[in-house]
Amino acid sequence: MAVLFASAMTPAAQAQQGPGPWTPLFDGKSVQGWHNYDTPGKPVAGWTAEQGLLVRSGAGGDLTTDKQYANFELELEWKVEKGGNSGVIYRIDHRGGKSYVSGPEMQILDDAVHPDGKNLLTSAGANYALHPAVPGLNKGANEWNSVRLVVKGTHVEHWLNGKQVVAYELGSADWETRRKASKFANAEMYGRATRGHIALQDHGDRVYFRNIRIRELP
Incomplete structure (x- = not known):
């Protein structure tokens, strides 16, 4: 008769194998938990909380999490004004x-008006300059778009409006080929960090974010 062995792992250890709890990254009222790129501890410039939204409202540089993350799942919603450009940059060293010299970027864009929207490698949802987006999913200027970004080990997924638009393995032969053919060919730190800050890109345009939350993955 076959003997079934129970797992040797304790309940606490088993719980650690799953994702952590969802944690809001924006309280709807302030920019607490964030700083302008490379200026931790200083008052945030160019980003404001307005009517429950996080807004790139002026010059200040990328808005960067105080905390660093290794493996995580990030969800948020964004919208841009006509011709707007921004991005979510992750594992920044x-x-x-x-920020973009080391951290890969999920593109945020008004595809219909901005010139980058003519190329799927630089359209909304793309892994900027390396992996193309899926066309037709971006809702356009002044419309809310939902993002799910999964980063675990070397595996990365970009989801836009409920559809997976990008999946890749950092450091793979395919990824290296794409990197060397891109603007990051000479950026040896690009995509190498195993943990780092997350940033919302200041590209000079007014951009809105809401419902920003994250959970850490084992």
């Missing part, structure tokens, strides 16, 4: 200088 500050030694790289600018």
Whole structure:
């Protein structure tokens, strides 16, 4: 007769194998938990809480989480004004200088008007300059778009409005080929960090965010 062995893991250890709890990254009233890129501890400039929305309202640089993350699932909603451009940049290593030198970016864009919308590699939802977006999912200017970003180990997924638009493996042969053919060919720190800050990009345009939350993954 076969003997079934119970798991040796304790309930606490088993619980650690699953994702952590969802944590809001924006309280709807302030920019607490964030700082402008490379200026932790200083008052945030250019980003404001307005009527429950997080808004890029002026110059200030990328808005960066105080905390660093390794493996995580991030959800948020965004909208841009006509011709607007922004992005979600993740696993940023500050030694790289600018955020996008080390951190991959999920593109935020008004595809219909901005010139980058003519190329799927730089359209909304793309892994900017490396992996193309799926066309036709972006709702356009002044419309809310939902994002789900999954980063676990070397695996990354971009979801836009309920559809997976990008999936890739950091450091894979395919990823290296794409990186070397892109603007990041000489950026040796790009995509190398195993943990880092998350940033909302200041690209000079007015952008709105809401319902920003994250949970850490094992």
